[in-house]
Amino acid sequence: MTTISAPAPLPTRRVSPLVGLRHTMTLAWRSLVQIKHNPMELLDLSIQPLMFVLLFTYVFGGAIADSPSDYLRFMLPGIMVQNALFATMTTGFGLNMDLTKGVFDRLRSLPIARWAPLAGRIIADTVKQAWSIALLLAIGMVLGFRIGTGPLGVLGAFALLLVFSLAAAWISVLVGVLVSEPDKVQIFGFMVIFPLTFTSNVFVPTESMPGWLQAWVKVNPVSTLADALRGLLVSGPESGPIVTSLLWGLGIALVFAPLAVRAVRRRV
Numbered sequence: 001m002t003t004i005s006a007p008a009p010l011p012t013r014r015v016s017p018l019v020g021l022r023h024t025m026t027l028a029w030r031s032l033v034q035i036k037h038n039p040m041e042l043l044d045l046s047i048q049p050l051m052f053v054l055l056f057t058y059v060f061g062g063a064i065a066d067s068p069s070d071y072l073r074f075m076l077p078g079i080m081v082q083n084a085l086f087a088t089m090t091t092g093f094g095l096n097m098d099l100t101k102g103v104f105d106r107l108r109s110l111p112i113a114r115w116a117p118l119a120g121r122i123i124a125d126t127v128k129q130a131w132s133i134a135l136l137l138a139i140g141m142v143l144g145f146r147i148g149t150g151p152l153g154v155l156g157a158f159a160l161l162l163v164f165s166l167a168a169a170w171i172s173v174l175v176g177v178l179v180s181e182p183d184k185v186q187i188f189g190f191m192v193i194f195p196l197t198f199t200s201n202v203f204v205p206t207e208s209m210p211g212w213l214q215a216w217v218k219v220n221p222v223s224t225l226a227d228a229l230r231g232l233l234v235s236g237p238e239s240g241p242i243v244t245s246l247l248w249g250l251g252i253a254l255v256f257a258p259l260a261v262r263a264v265r266r267r268v
Contacts, residue, residue: 020113027120077229078202089189092176157232167249170256177263
């Protein structure tokens, strides 16, 4: 008589927070190790900011400020903000790649925390963000940028930019889940982040713009974040812009994080 064996039970996802954290760090390391096999991923975060700093410093610096070095003191914190926002798009791009290639389906069959794949992706991209910020600051100092505050100001600038980027990454996660192809994540970035950064005080002072545009620039979160970094790295008022930037980040996270998590659960 033939014996019919019962199907193997599906692996449970009810794991302890500590085990889930271990799963998350393992998957974050997986994302970072991929750079070894695809170095272009890191080059994208390195070459683009380098080009922006060199072009704007030496092509526009003398026309906008008294000298390229003076313009660099104003522009570099803004470039760091712009680059951080563009870098958040890599989270949505990588997430969409994992979804379309079936990586999430394979991970779903494993006895790991349900939230570990997404959390691992975000942590890995935060590490890449830190690399990009450090690289920009190092390039700026080679070109003549000088920190006018101190070590605490630099650490504060790093922390603020990473926290805001982490909040903004939820927008990228939502887009990455909703679109059908990874390239559409990049299209969204160019359609939204480019206008947002170029209609801010990243590259030119607010006072040099038409009056009708100044009203928008003053409430643009990119402008606020750039002002906060200038205060932390160079000099000037910093408490107001820092608090406002943190409030913007909190608001973005409260709106987009639940939407992104819900979209991920529906798709996987």
